[in-house]
Amino acid sequence: MAPQAGSQYPIYNTTFTLHRASPLYVGEKTLNDVNLQTHARRFRDILAGDVLRGVRVGLGFENDNLARVGALQKVAFRVFKVKSDWAVENSAGEALDVSESETTHNRGILVEVNYEKANYSALLLRATPEGDADDSVFLPRSEEAGFLRLPLILTRMPLSLRETFIQYICRTFDSRVSPLKLKANELTEAFEQYISNSVDEDATVEERQVGIQKVIKEIQISVGFDIPGGSATLKTIDIHVAREDLPRMLARGKKITKGEYPFMAALKSYIRAYLALDLSHEQVKIVKIACGAFVLGEGRLKLTQPSNGEHEDGRQYQATRHLINDLINIASGRGVLGEKRET
Known part of the structure; x- marks a missing residue:
């Protein structure tokens, strides 16, 4: 699914809540756009009132913002590309070929949940070294076969939706997710x-x-x-x-x-x-x-989109990429229970 024409890069101009996550178990599958559609359907079923691993999940939004946003319209899970590839899709109005999704530069996974009156999102991010031309983010490393490292999760969701989303990630991928508050x-x-x-x-x-x-x-x-x-x-x-x-x-x-x-x-x-x-x-x-x-x-982050006149290789874009990578490294370095790992 391609981004809508004229849409801005999702990481900018939005206040996100920060979380850290242990490695996600994905088995032998690669999480390309095709496989991620399965998770989109499953999560939509949960939000629509179905069950998660045999247990009915209630959002409990009587006093939540979800009570006022209307009917659920769309749930999407897809590869979150770096800005240059996002811009290509955006200008073309269509997604890159699925076969390219494992060779283009990827930032992680983008989750979108759209209701009649409000749109919510989440980003599961990994670090992207500057100049890294190999994007095997969804091909687990040999020493961690079957696991995918996306240590930083950003969410823009009301409480009940966020809790349900985190629960889905934890149960589906055998991961542990907890709030990330910087020292x-x-x-x-x-x-x-x-x-x-x-x-x-x-x-x-x-x-x-x-x-x-x-x-x-x-x-x-x-x-x-x-x-x-x-x-x-x-x-x-x-x-x-x-x-x-x-x-x-x-x-x-x-x-x-x-x-x-x-x-x-x-x-x-x-x-x-x-x-x-x-x-x-x-x-x-x-x-x-x-x-x-x-x-x-x-426990929150908001990034301002650089001015339209600045090239992607400009100083502010580079500074922002470094900031995101620093946060990812912090999230990864805290360990499963949040303690700082020894180096």
């Missing part, structure tokens, strides 16, 4: 890396400043407090950084640290001097970072 250091590292990947080192200083302001724009950092007892009047504070201040903060940070995180170095220095607040304290946690390119934190 403070993972948030700041992702933000610093995004800034670094957005900067063209070959450009002039002025061009780099203009470019970073255009991509990152204003910044809002939400800081939470791990207070003993769990109750306090002050829950969080929001720190706002104007776009015109970003180049100066980066320059300042590079002077006071030789590390890889100049923005946070400058921010910590400023907040300590003017608010007497130590952002490095163990009971002070950065819980969300929002900027013009993305919003990340509190």
Whole structure:
């Protein structure tokens, strides 16, 4: 099934809930578009009130958004291609030949659930190394025969639908799925890396400043407090950084640290001097970072689509791909129960 003409790439401009998943057991089959249609039919049967492995699954949406979206119209499972192949299908108005689905660049699996008044979606993602021309994502590796690694799941669904979808993935593919909430250091590292990947080192200083302001724009950092007892009047504070201040903060940070995180170095220095607040304290946690390119934190992610004038090989596209891959690596590195794996 091809994307509708004029449709945007599904990963952009949507707020997703983050999950991590253990490897999916698929056996000897490859999950191309033909085989994925079977899962679409099964999941539609569940949503329509049929059973899952002999157990009737009720959505229980009396107090849920699903009670107001009308009748179920379509359920689709299909290969989620990288943006270049998605654009080819989109412009042509028809899907690439099924035989090509195992040789083109794939990001993972796209799930779409459409009702009369609302559309919902989910993405099961794997990392795609830059320049990787081999897309054997659905051909399990020899040391993990029968298993497919799609460690990051993004969902845009109301609670009851999301729970039913996660239950389907777990039971059908013998997988374990759990929420993915990033730690403070993972948030700041992702933000610093995004800034670094957005900067063209070959450009002039002025061009780099203009470019970073255009991509990152204003910044809002939400800081939470791990207070003993769990109750306090002050829950969080929001720190706002104007776009015109970003180049100066980066320059300042590079002077006071030789590390890889100049923005946070400058921010910590400023907040300590003017608010007497130590952002490095163990009971002070950065819980969300929002900027013009993305919003990340509190178990959610929203990516802003780069401007129409930017080529897919542009700096923001590359920075976004690296961010997604970083999240996939984090999800994969947590292990089945969420603990950080030893390296």
